[in-house]
Amino acid sequence: MQSGLRKFAKMEEVAEENGGGGQGVVALLRWAAGMGISDLMPSSSGRVGPSSPTSSSCLGHSLFVSHFPDAGGRGLAAARDLRKGELILRVPKSSLLTTDSAMDDKKLAYCIERHRHRLSSTQMLVVVLLAEVGKGRRSRWYPYLVQLPRSYNTLANFTSFEIHALQVEDAIWVSEKAITIAKSDWKEAVSLMQELDFKPQLLTFRSWLWASATISSRTLHIPWDSAGCLCPVGDLFNYAAPDEDYCPENSESVQEITSLRNQPLDHSTHDLQLDNANQSDFSMQRLTDGGYEETMSSYCFYARKGYKKGEQVLLGYGTYTNLELLEHYGFLLNENPNDKAFIELKAEICASSSWPRDSLYLQPDGSPSFALLCALRLWATPTNLRKSVATRIYSGSLVSVENEVLIMKWLSKHCHDILGKLKTTVGEDNMLLGMIDQMIDFPSCPKSAVDIPQENEFREFFQAHGLTEEGTDQVQLTMKTRRHLERWKLAIQWRLAYKKMLQSCVFYCENIVCCLNA
Incomplete structure (x- = not known):
């Protein structure tokens, strides 16, 4: 973004300034309102609240952006008392960043199809994300992209010193494997990114690590693509x-x-x-408090429990150990009942x-x-x-x-x-x-x-x-x-x-x- 991610060191400084709110978040919520994202219940006509680019925010009825320094940093809080099971946020399909949604770009669509047989759906989505970043302000998702974190703490981003600080052989092996897989995925996708004339800084392994960590830590499940989707505003919920x-x-x-x-x-x-029914099922689960609903053509989020006004509203992504949380999301819990x-x-x-x-x-x-x-x-x-x-x-x-x-x-x-x-x-x-x-x-x-x-x-x-x-x-x-x-x-x-x-x-x-x- 800003001339194709400009250099990641600069972007980290911008992220620090925007991390807790500020004008960047205001711009994001205004843009989201124009995209039809809303925390209002849909009316009988099917409208979901503000839809004009001039609307001040997509939030305010059920949720608002706040900062929780001891519980995940920036997140979403209850703007009023919320009932368990209540619809609290709706993100239209047109707002989701997926591989399919980027296919309006004919060159991108052509190149993606040429490489689809040899690259995974996740690799495709990483390339699409970097392509949108490379467009800068021309990207439809620019106000969202510029608010993404500029660095991640997923295991693939750990240095050798940080990996060995884990001390336990199994954890070290998982970390080294994550880096190996990331490098392999990047090398396999380089030719596609070169065909798309990516700027030099977007072709680097560092850029790939950033984009793949974004996909790993922020995507939500959708039925038509195993890579998932990036969901503006919906990915502000912190983990429970x-x-x-x-x-x-x-x-x-x-x-x-x-x-x-x-x-x-x-x-x-x-x-x-x-x-066999008693055998433990260790398969990864995606978000459990929301999902894509065909009848609404939207990603819908629901309150997992009752919340008082001002409380942080959390979502469960599934049952993860602390090592899995580090690997995929870049954080861990001091008290994790699933560890x-x-x-x-x-x-x-x-x-x-x-x-x-x-x-x-x-x-x-x-x-x-x-x-x-x-x-x-x-x-x-x-x-x-x-x-x-x-x-x-x-x-x-x-x-x-x-x-x-x-x-x-x-x-x-x-x-x-x-x-x-x-x-x-x-x-x-x-x-x-x-x-x-x-x-x-x-x-x-x-x-x-x-x-x-x-x-x-x-x-x-x-x-x-x-x-x-x-x-x-x-x-x-x-x-x-x-x-x-x-x-x-x-x-x-x-x-x-x-x-x-x-x-x-x-x-x-x-x-x-x-x-x-x-």
Whole structure:
């Protein structure tokens, strides 16, 4: 935008100025009103409120733009008391930015069709977005495009230092894979972008990362294109984890375990029959509080619960772990009821049952998932007895007190050993987060105000970004460095949540053992 994204460093500065509101948001809401976007209920004639380019805003009846510094930044708040299930925003199909909507550009349409057989729908949408950005003010979506974030914290944007700050091998692998896929997608699409005569800065991998992160973090599901759509104003809603429906898989309480400790073994000879309906479904879900409605030819959003005037209105995108939120959206939750901690397991444990590997994890409270508990109970059972106790195990019952004590002691020690191998402790991570917050709050401050030990991860960060200037009394952070600081903070927050789940598992197991031995 502004001469084809002008240079991304400049755009980041503009984004900072526009991030919390200002004239850019006013222009966006005025443009949206002209596009038929509205938070008014449709009238009997089918009109949805303001439709003139001179209308001051598309919002004001149900919603308004506000800033929530501790809950997602810029978002939408209730302009009045809202009822659960009430239609609160409607975005006409003509306002959605999709691959199809950009086909009015004949050259773009021709080139897209030529490459459709070899590029994915998501790659196509990334190219369309960059094409619209390249048009600058000539783009129909210019007021929307200029308000998009100029940088993202998705895993594909992490540097090597930030990736390794995650510390856990699985998380590092996911991050490196995200970057590899992004580079592969970019290389495959370069020839198409060259045919479209993209400006040099729009052909770079950096531009591709920005556009693909925009698609990953902001698109909503539509039935006719698996890539989804960019939905002006509708993508201002912040995320709410679907914790209302969350229920820990392992429902056994300590009291229930204690009451079962003296029950005899069930030597059932029935063959194990796994009900596929009970298998965990880990497929990604899109937005759950809205959707495209053919009858209205619009994307419609509904209140997920009752809201009081002034409250932030949130939408649920689906159930995501913190690592998935980082990968696709560039943020995480301090308290995520859907988070999971995957730990390295012996091959015999994974092979002892038919549960898929991604169902074997620790839950936010530290308790093992139902599948992991079953797998451990089977693994700790002599091979010749596994068939006879399988039905009992898969019904959620203990095999025996001895079996349960064995697996709880093993799991506790295993989690303790994993924690011991990680580079930093929970206490050290908390200290680092406090120091990072000081740096973010005071980007230009005396070095004496920030207590930086001579040998620690903070010093490694300084060295990685050329901030170890001897003889200076001030710590100066550029906007680019602050972005890296924010991503490093996210990496520490993720690993801290992971470690806390392992710590909780140790406490959980020790408590179970204590109750069983009472």
